[in-house]
Amino acid sequence: AYTERIHAICHNHNLLLIEDNAQAHGCRYNDRLTGSLGNAAAHSFYPGKNLGALGDGGAVTTDDEELATMIGTLGNYGSERKYVFDYKGRNSRLDEIQAAVLRVKLKYLDADNARRRSIAMQYIENIDNPLLTLPSAHYCQHSVHHIFPVLCSERERLQQHMLKQSIQTMIHYPIPPHRQQCYASMSTLSLPVTERIHREELSLPLNPTLEQEEIERIIEAANSFK
Numbered sequence: 401a402y403t404e405r406i407h408a409i410c411h412n413h414n415l416l417l418i419e420d421n422a423q424a425h426g427c428r429y430n431d432r433l434t435g436s437l438g439n440a441a442a443h444s445f446y447p448g449k450n451l452g453a454l455g456d457g458g459a460v461t462t463d464d465e466e467l468a469t470m471i472g473t474l475g476n477y478g479s480e481r482k483y484v485f486d487y488k489g490r491n492s493r494l495d496e497i498q499a500a501v502l503r504v505k506l507k508y509l510d511a512d513n514a515r516r517r518s519i520a521m522q523y524i525e526n527i528d529n530p531l532l533t534l535p536s537a538h539y540c541q542h543s544v545h546h547i548f549p550v551l552c553s554e555r556e557r558l559q560q561h562m563l564k565q566s567i568q569t570m571i572h573y574p575i576p577p578h579r580q581q582c583y584a585s586m587s588t589l590s591l592p593v594t595e596r597i598h599r600e601e602l603s604l605p606l607n608p609t610l611e612q613e614e615i616e617r618i619i620e621a622a623n624s625f626k
């Protein structure tokens with residue numbers, strides 16, 4: 401599997417494996433929770449995430465005490481001791497209110513993810529439109545579904561079709577990284593698969609608060625697109 405191959409590369413070259421778990425809270429990979437697959441993992445608690453705070457926030461998890469100390473230092477202006485700065489850090493501390501909210505919401509994460517997975521399976525089993533490419537059933541059974549992406553060569557028309565039926569959708573994301581101005585040095589790269597995904601991706605509504613009637617209306621709208 402890819403994770404094992406990446407882990408082997410990091411081990412052979414004496415590199416740390418840092419995991420991006422920003423959109424996968426509670427997800428599992430080979431019976432292990434994502435966020436525990438490398439030396440450390442970054443988590444986003446932006447309000448729209450599966451485990452979201454009231455405001456913006458994030459955290460890094462690790463079982464390496466030395467690494468934890470370094471991460472905490474870098475997030476505290478580069479200071480481990482007050483008024484002493486050993487590194488060029490930044491202010492990246494999670495405030496107490498956000499932490500309190502997350503502590504309450506954490507116990508509901510598995511149930512919310514199960515509801516997300518149930519909705520995704522309804523989409524997979526009931527959306528039947530050759531103009532839409534859906535995620536695989538295997539993916540849907542194992543994902544925690546921060547979003548539910550579909551591909552459509554006529555994305556803008558599909559988005560307008562859904563909006564006319566009062567169903568909001570979102571594009572995640574319209575511009576691929578190598579086409580962003582900040583990565584202008586990569587602009588000559590040809591990445592056709594990536595470019596197709598960014599050109600055709602549209603996310604259907606999926607969150608634990610959706611009522612069954614709303615789910616069925618979303619399915620009906622997707623199926624009626626011509």
